[in-house]
Amino acid sequence: MADDSEExxxxLYDLRVETVLDGRTPVCRHVEGESFRVVGENLMFGAEQKVSMYALAGLIPLLPAKQRDTAPGDWMSTDAEVACPDPHCGGxxxxxxxxxxxxxxxETTGMPDARGTPYWKGQA
Structure with missing residues (x-):
């Protein structure tokens, strides 16, 4: 595996985004324990896993920031739960x-003079 000194x-962190209710009542279709993963730029859903597109729209802007290294005291490092964007929902x-x-x-840039083989073509 390469590191910063070689190339x-x-x-980026892989992420797992899991629905939690902790006794709260959802208004939207949220099922405790359903989840998806973020690997690189990809959202990966397991069989029959569902996420409301409205909730996903609220989560999407946070995911790239959560993937990156952040300072230990940064809220992105310390806070892990995000509320459903519906103010009446407990999800x-x-x-x-x-x-x-x-x-x-x-492997990830679109700049022609810096392109290599895309990272996803090297995956099995």
Whole structure:
């Protein structure tokens, strides 16, 4: 695996986003324990896992920031739950950082003079 000293690139955390109710009543269709993962730029849903598109619209802007390294006292490092955007809904989404992955700049950039083989073409 490459690191910062060998090649230009960056680390991203894989994320698991899980629905939590903790006794609260949802208004929207939220089922305790349903989840999806974020790996690189991809949202990965398991069989029969569902997430409200309205809730997802509220989560999407936070996910890239949650993937990146942040200072220990930054709220992005310390706060893990995000409320459903419906103010009457008790649904929450817990965003958990998991494994860190290295992404080569050459495998992820669109700049023609810096392009390499896209990272997803090297995956099985």
């Amino acid at each position: 230009a690139g960056f680390w 929450r989404f817990r965003i958990v950082r998991e494994e860190r992955r290295w992404f080569s700049h050459a």
